[in-house]
Structures are given as structure tokens and as C-alpha cells.
Amino acid sequence: MAGGIRTKQRLSDTVAQALQEDILGLTTGDRLPTEAELVERFGVSRTVVREATRLLVQRGLAIVSPGRGMTVAAVDGSVIAEQYGLLLRLGGGSFEELMELRLVLEVEMAALAAARRTPAQLAELNRLNERLQAADPTGKEFLEADLTFHERIAEASGNPFFLLMMRPVNTFLADTYSTGAGYPSEAGHTVQEHLEIARAIEAGNPARARFAAEDHLRRIARHRSLFTKK
Template sequence: MPAYPHDASSEIAASIGSLSGGTPVSAVAKRLLEIFTKGDIEPGTRLPPERQLSTTLGVGRSAVREALAALEILGVVDVRPGSGTYLRGATSELLPQTLSWGLMLGEPRTVELIEVRGALEIYAARLAASRITDQALERLGQHVDEMRANIGDLPAFVEADLQFHSELARSINNTVLLDLLQSIRSLLRVWVDRAVQQPEEAAAAIEEHAAVYAAIATRDPDAAASAMAVHMNTAGARLSRSVAP
């Protein structure tokens, strides 16, 4: 990756300009995307430091940090601890099609996206009950065990939670549904990471996942869908609270 010279930092910072409306995180992410998709910045260029971006944009460093984290999940930038943040490549080719829907970060569309995710997860659970293999079912149970083992380590807990849903989606052998769920999870990841903050919330989530697993293990599509609906109701409420200003 090419080094990031001082004048490149000044040029990028100068091109940022004012922010559009929305939450600070959403506004920062959208403004940076506008700059990246113009094609004026070479792939591999290191971006200005968080402190400089926050000063230029007039927002807190936390908003810049979260926006960059979301862009990293979407494959737009590469955040390297101790080195900086780099533009990965031809951004216009890297962005998921879902970005064109405007379904990225903030209210109210993220709340709508949470609702869509719930419906898809319920349908995926229904299909999984009749399609999942014994091996995939065993892995699904292991993810529940990992959640229990990491109830005191929230980042590890969230990762086990995500792996549970990823395993379930892969088990249904429906590429379109799998791609949709993966895209939605990528767009929601910044909110998922902050949705579970208390041990009691983690404990409730474990029981909900265990119920989904048990229902799928019985190979009963209706029971699996019902158990996932219960989970999506509470998980969706947690996500919506984390998104709300």
C-alpha cells in the first residue's frame, strides 16, 4: 500500500466539506462515501487521522470511529491498528447493492431494515427445520454453548450470536436468502455490537437462541418459526433502542 503523504491528508480533508442531515455516524459515513466514489483517491491511500476528520467534520471522534468501522465491514476501507485507515480499492465496485437503497445507518430506514431482517430470519428458521443436516445442527448447538461460555465477554458473546445466525442461514441451501441476510447483517453490524450491553440482556438472548435450536432439532417448521419470532421481537427491540437518537 502506498504511504500517505502530508499533502494527501490536506487534500482529502479539504474535500470533505459540510455534512448532510442524519445522525453524526450516518452523516460521516455518507460524506466519506461520496468522496471515495468520485475516484479521485488512489486505492491504498491512507486517510486522515480520526482527530483531523472529527475536527474537519465538526463531530466527535466516536462518530468518526463508528462510521469507519461500518465502512470497514462493508469492505470500503481497511482499518489497521497502529497504522491508520486505508482505502481498499475501487470503492464503487466494492459497495453492496443495498447501499443504493439508502439502508445504511441511522433512523428511520435502519429501523425498517431491522423489521425486514426479522421476517427473513423467521423464514430461514422455518426452512432450516426441514433442511438442516445433523452436522450443521450440531454446530448450531455449539454456538449456543459459546454464547453461554462468553456471557461475561460481550464482544465474544456477540460474535457467537452472529455465528449462530450465519450457521442457520447457510443450512437452508438458499443462496438468495443467504446473501440477503448477510448483506443486512453487514449493514446492521455497528448497531448489533452495541445492542447487548447488560448481562441480563445476554442471558435472555441465550435462552431465546436455545429455544430456536431446540425447535429446529425437533424438525418442526412451525415451532422453529415461532421460536425465532419470539427472538426477533426482543432482538429487534434492542436493536431499535440502540439506533434511536
């Protein structure tokens, strides 16, 4: 029995790997072969195909929906976000350690954005800061403008891996602030710090952008620590 299970697992891994290679050549929303077609193609049972499908869904590469079957999923970092949440809930990491990750990523990300940003990206950063200034600091719009600002800096860095990391970080932060004790923004400081980051990026000054981003994130980490102790 045990040997049979191992064989089945190897077959499903082989099928999943072959389909993964197919997916790399497709685009989001493209349909993948039906269960019957996969059974015929690989010469395996429906059980093996279903296990392979489960693996692809688990990896965030495919979506299974009624009427459409299996299609190529958008790689949006949602699987990574889920892992962040599980890690924190299971005590494998703390909010402070997540802030350490943000410091490592976002400080250099801001410096790269200062060197690489386009006029359209700069205009978007300024638009988000205007939205931030106009929003109620206790409302959802303020939080959305805040987190989106950091995501747009990731885009402006010109490095797609930064964006892939920032989206799940922002998803987790939004969930944490929405369901936890609230958003400890210190709104006045957040607005001014965002303005300084944007000015540094607009000036094309990586050193200044790096300093402004680090100052902003370290202040948030300090305030979060004080906020959670109250």
C-alpha cells in the same frame, strides 16, 4: 461534447457487460484479461476499459490489485451491506425497518432449516450456542456467536439467497453495535431464545422454529427501541 460522453458510456457498459458474462463462467480468484488485452479485444480506448473495470468493481464482480491486475471477486454481499449502511446513514431507512426485514427473512428461514438441516449444521448451531453461553455478554465473542448463529440458520435453510441476504445484514449489525451505543443483547434472553430455536430445528418442527425465531426477533426489536430512548 455531451454526445461523446454518452458514446463513451455506452462503450464502457458494453465492455462491462461482456466481461460480466465471462465472469459468470469463472471462479473466484481467476485472472481477467489485462488492460492491453481488453483494448485489443474490444477495439476501444484504455479510458473505456478503465471505466468498464470500475463498473465491474462497483458491482462487486472484480478486484483490481497491484501485481495481479483484475481478478474475479467473491460474491459475498459486501456491496449490499454498503448500500444498507448508506441507506440508514442517509435517513432512507431505520433500524426498526431493518428489523422488519429480518422478521420477514429469518422467521421462514428458521422453518426451512427445521425441515432441511443436516446433522453437521445442527452440530454447528449447538456449538455456537455453547460458545454464546460461555462468552462475556459485553464482549466481541458474544456478538460474533450471536450473529454467526443466524448466518448458520441461513445455510441450514438450503436456500443460497437467504445466506446472500444474511451476510450483509450481519455485517451491518456488527458495525452498528461496535460503533454505536453498544450491543443491547439482554444476554440471558438471547441465550435462551437461541437454545429454543436450535431445539425446534433439531426436532424438525418448522412451526415451532418459526414461532421461536419470531419471538426472538420481536423481543430484540422491542428492547432496541427501549435502549435507544434511554
